[in-house]
Amino acid sequence: xxxxxDVGKYSKGMENAGADGRKDSSEGPGGxxxxxxxxxxxxxxxxxxxxxxxxxxxxxxxxxAQQLDQQERSMGMTFAPGEGNYRGDGFYNVTVLQRTLQARxxxxxxxxxGDWKKDAEKHxxxxxxxxxxxxHWFCYRRIHDEWFLINSTQYRPVHFLSRELGSxxxxxxxxxxxxxxxxxxxxxxxxxGNQAKLEEAVxxxxxxxxxxxxxxxxxxxxxxxxxxxxxxxTYVEIPCDMCAGQGKIEGIGTCxxxxxxxxxxxxxxxxxxxxxxxxxxxxELVVDDSKPKTRVQLQFPDGSKKAEExxxxxxxxxxxxVCSKMVGQAVKVKGGFPPKDLEDxxxxxxxxxxxxxxxxxxxx
Numbered sequence: 001x002x003x004x005x006d007v008g009k010y011s012k013g014m015e016n017a018g019a020d021g022r023k024d025s026s027e028g029p030g031g032x033x034x035x036x037x038x039x040x041x042x043x044x045x046x047x048x049x050x051x052x053x054x055x056x057x058x059x060x061x062x063x064x065a066q067q068l069d070q071q072e073r074s075m076g077m078t079f080a081p082g083e084g085n086y087r088g089d090g091f092y093n094v095t096v097l098q099r100t101l102q103a104r105x106x107x108x109x110x111x112x113x114g115d116w117k118k119d120a121e122k123h124x125x126x127x128x129x130x131x132x133x134x135x136h137w138f139c140y141r142r143i144h145d146e147w148f149l150i151n152s153t154q155y156r157p158v159h160f161l162s163r164e165l166g167s168x169x170x171x172x173x174x175x176x177x178x179x180x181x182x183x184x185x186x187x188x189x190x191x192x193g194n195q196a197k198l199e200e201a202v203x204x205x206x207x208x209x210x211x212x213x214x215x216x217x218x219x220x221x222x223x224x225x226x227x228x229x230x231x232x233x234t235y236v237e238i239p240c241d242m243c244a245g246q247g248k249i250e251g252i253g254t255c256x257x258x259x260x261x262x263x264x265x266x267x268x269x270x271x272x273x274x275x276x277x278x279x280x281x282x283x284e285l286v287v288d289d290s291k292p293k294t295r296v297q298l299q300f301p302d303g304s305k306k307a308e309e310x311x312x313x314x315x316x317x318x319x320x321x322v323c324s325k326m327v328g329q330a331v332k333v334k335g336g337f338p339p340k341d342l343e344d345x346x347x348x349x350x351x352x353x354x355x356x357x358x359x360x361x362x363x364x
Contacts, residue, residue, distance in 0.1 A: 019155045030191060030200035034157055040090035046150075051186060051187060068085040101184070104184070126183070138152065140168070293312065294350075296308055296310055314349050
């Protein structure tokens, strides 16, 4: 069953019984940095959360806001107290966030919504995004291939996958959220060099199952796929990933992904005959019990997982063949830490650092 996160429920602050930064720790699952809400300081929290540390203080934001007010007054602009860039309650507008980040070498630019399938690959290379609606700020942050929605009014982050990012960003834009990329020299993050802690953060932030984020009145599935052109596509019916084949979702009603049909159609591109002939059909892998063995956790494009046993002297090509046979077409595999594309099919699993590792499988 999909995990549902309602952004609107947490966008108004602590009146919704959200987290309280005056008493709740900024250390999240696995040590992920997660500042909690101090009234109206969500802009400051969103910036520090995306940078994964207490990089900025309120004094720095206030100083930038007051400088902006002075500049605007010098240009003949007038505004009543509390209507300018500086507000005593601690809320900061987009100009204050942009200028404060710019002073440290970061660039914060608006995102324009397009085709989420085409945008998915482009967005996946970003380090993070900042969102705003109804005077509330929060962020998405990428750590290796894992994405986290970090909201200061929530007790823990929400984890989702890179393939879900295109729709996650574009649905927010279409629902009236201001969405901004943040680019620059991000400070080192403790989880980037610690696989165990990163996995703990994923598990403690909801795991790696399907996610539904309700930006407005209805839920949107954060699903994606490859935007690469496909020759002679065919379609297969599979149980709906969002509602687990039930047709309905508690709290939403009729599933918006399958419209109550319980199944969705998934495009499958056949492997070109020439490529199949060159590589040969995947052979049946034999595990020799007399040799050192390991179990590798495979994560497939649909989010499902399976632990498969190999000998340490099996090759990356052997692993790729097993994955290709399970998926039914050619695949790419990514593994190791930090995760990287596994392209040398002659390398042994031991030499590739895949002993007891997790491997991500993607359609080629």
